Amino acid sequence: MTSNWTPSSWQALPAMQQPESPDPAELERVLKQVASLPPLVFAGEARNLTTQLGRAARGEAFLLQAGDCAESFDEFSADAIRDKLKIILQMAVVLTYSSGVPAIKVGRIAGQFAKPRSSPTETVDGVELPSFRGHLVNSPVFSAAARTPDPERLLAAYHQSAATLNLLRAFTQGGFADLTRVHQWNREFVASSPAGQRYEEVAAGIDRALRFMAACGVDTETEPQLHQADMWTSHEALVLGYEEALTRRDSLTGDWYDCSAHMLWIGERTRQLDGAHVEFLSGVGNPIGCKLGPTATPEEALALCERLNPDRVDGRLTFISRMGADQVEDRLRPILRAVTDAGHPVLWACDPMHGNTFTSESGHKTRHLEDVLSEISGFFAAHRAEGTWPGGVHIELTGGDVTECLGGSTEVLAADLDTRYETVCDPRLNGRQSLDLAFRLAELLSKQQR
Numbered sequence: 001m002t003s004n005w006t007p008s009s010w011q012a013l014p015a016m017q018q019p020e021s022p023d024p025a026e027l028e029r030v031l032k033q034v035a036s037l038p039p040l041v042f043a044g045e046a047r048n049l050t051t052q053l054g055r056a057a058r059g060e061a062f063l064l065q066a067g068d069c070a071e072s073f074d075e076f077s078a079d080a081i082r083d084k085l086k087i088i089l090q091m092a093v094v095l096t097y098s099s100g101v102p103a104i105k106v107g108r109i110a111g112q113f114a115k116p117r118s119s120p121t122e123t124v125d126g127v128e129l130p131s132f133r134g135h136l137v138n139s140p141v142f143s144a145a146a147r148t149p150d151p152e153r154l155l156a157a158y159h160q161s162a163a164t165l166n167l168l169r170a171f172t173q174g175g176f177a178d179l180t181r182v183h184q185w186n187r188e189f190v191a192s193s194p195a196g197q198r199y200e201e202v203a204a205g206i207d208r209a210l211r212f213m214a215a216c217g218v219d220t221e222t223e224p225q226l227h228q229a230d231m232w233t234s235h236e237a238l239v240l241g242y243e244e245a246l247t248r249r250d251s252l253t254g255d256w257y258d259c260s261a262h263m264l265w266i267g268e269r270t271r272q273l274d275g276a277h278v279e280f281l282s283g284v285g286n287p288i289g290c291k292l293g294p295t296a297t298p299e300e301a302l303a304l305c306e307r308l309n310p311d312r313v314d315g316r317l318t319f320i321s322r323m324g325a326d327q328v329e330d331r332l333r334p335i336l337r338a339v340t341d342a343g344h345p346v347l348w349a350c351d352p353m354h355g356n357t358f359t360s361e362s363g364h365k366t367r368h369l370e371d372v373l374s375e376i377s378g379f380f381a382a383h384r385a386e387g388t389w390p391g392g393v394h395i396e397l398t399g400g401d402v403t404e405c406l407g408g409s410t411e412v413l414a415a416d417l418d419t420r421y422e423t424v425c426d427p428r429l430n431g432r433q434s435l436d437l438a439f440r441l442a443e444l445l446s447k448q449q450r
């Protein structure tokens, strides 16, 4: 934090990827209203997450950050939220049971509504319109009206986030995430796959472990850790007016927190050292992430550490590398070395999705599970070579039976992509592919030296 940081100090700096509202007065009015609404999370929760992530930074835990590329106003239902939670719980169970490493579950959920775009406009049949920037900003429908940024969407996103978070809290604290229910998280279309069958073995093992503990005299009925799970929320802090409006001073410590989510991250396109996004997040107390693409240098990474975590707090800063399967080992190693030599505590997470996207012959933006897994392997190899801890992954997935990414033990083929391609942005792993990934990850984690 610079000494003259305020929730609005970012406004003096160049802010990339911001929507251009045709009606600034209307935007101002809506932002005031958002600023008057209750915070979505409490500062103490954000501090607790920092403590948890600190454990992952030190090699005592693993971050599982997962969810939609972009949440949608049109796919907002209890079932969709429940199904996403189910697959994240299943993955967490596989990771923890198979490797013995606790998984910190952070959703790309309850606020992941804004998207950076490589081009500000999109041209279809000679018509040029503003690009779709996520439901926080405009609609994906290709018409001038739909693509015009609408400030009312900030309020809609706030309310959808509140309702989503409320349901997540109810599910995770109210019995749905109970370890005696592991079998019930396995949905039909997942259970019938090789990964789903492997999952049933893990679930049976957990049943046995619980019975064993009870037989040993442990009171498994009343131990809350067995019946409740922690699930945290996160999104890319992209539209800074919205984030500022939800930034509040914590009455306990006097520090500022961005209360739109527990964890916020800075995207690859907005991580300029002298830019508005880095300035804004440098001053809030939340745990924060920063994406690092293949062009990131060790010098940039070090400067970001100094700027975003000058007090060197464990768990404050997560670097999420998204280098591409071919490049990850070579690009990441010098960064790992430089940051470690400088003594900066960083939680290293791997985003194996965004560096491995291509367009199929049918014109679908897609990813191959093999490339995703190969980037994760390269990420682990880089850490093995440098003696650092591969502390987490950052995945785009959905609980549904979609056909957006290729491959998997129940293989999605190029010809299948059109069947259920439902994403409003990037292609997501389906439930089966997500479990495939969890098993692969569990194997890598068990082998990694701690």
Ligand code: TRP
Pocket: 089, 090, 092, 093, 096, 102, 103, 177, 178, 179, 224, 225, 226, 227, 228, 229, 230
């Ligand atoms: N409370 C622990 C946790 O959140 C254990 C746990 C309970 C759990 N339910 C879970 C772990 C569901 C994974 C999935 O980690």
Ligand code: MN
Pocket: 069, 070, 354, 396, 425, 426
């Ligand atoms: Mn994405």
